Amino acid sequence: MILGLQKFYCPFKDCSALLLDDGVSDVVKKSECPNCYRLFCAQCKVPWHAGISCDEFRKLGKDERSMEDIMVMDLAKKKKWRRCPNCADFSFATVVDCNGINLIVAVKT
Numbered sequence: 486m487i488l489g490l491q492k493f494y495c496p497f498k499d500c501s502a503l504l505l506d507d508g509v510s511d512v513v514k515k516s517e518c519p520n521c522y523r524l525f526c527a528q529c530k531v532p533w534h535a536g537i538s539c540d541e542f543r544k545l546g547k548d549e550r551s552m553e554d555i556m557v558m559d560l561a562k563k564k565k566w567r568r569c570p571n572c573a574d575f576s577f578a579t580v581v582d583c584n585g586i587n588l589i590v591a592v593k594t
Contacts, residue, residue: 496531497523514539 491506495518502520506527516527524533526542532552534542536559542550549558560566 493530495521495523496525497521 493504493506495502495504497518500518500521500523502518504518513527515524515533517524525531526533526539528539529542531542531550534550534552534555537555545554548554
């Protein structure tokens, strides 16, 4: 065993290659698995979470961390959607003007 190295596995279930973290730098975030060549976050040890910081990613619930969920959150932020206060699921509500009538549209993911 090499002293000072932390062992971890590629976060992709169909790969799971054994990887080593020398712990020298907190600067490296995006890394590529040398076995499957897919990107992962070296800080979080999860598949790459593009467009969202590690701190934001850690604050997400376990059921809100998929790439699709992150894309919906990014879209919601751009469209200025608000999270539904009455729903435990991840939902957004927005007001749409339809021929002078305000409609509330809920998008449930």
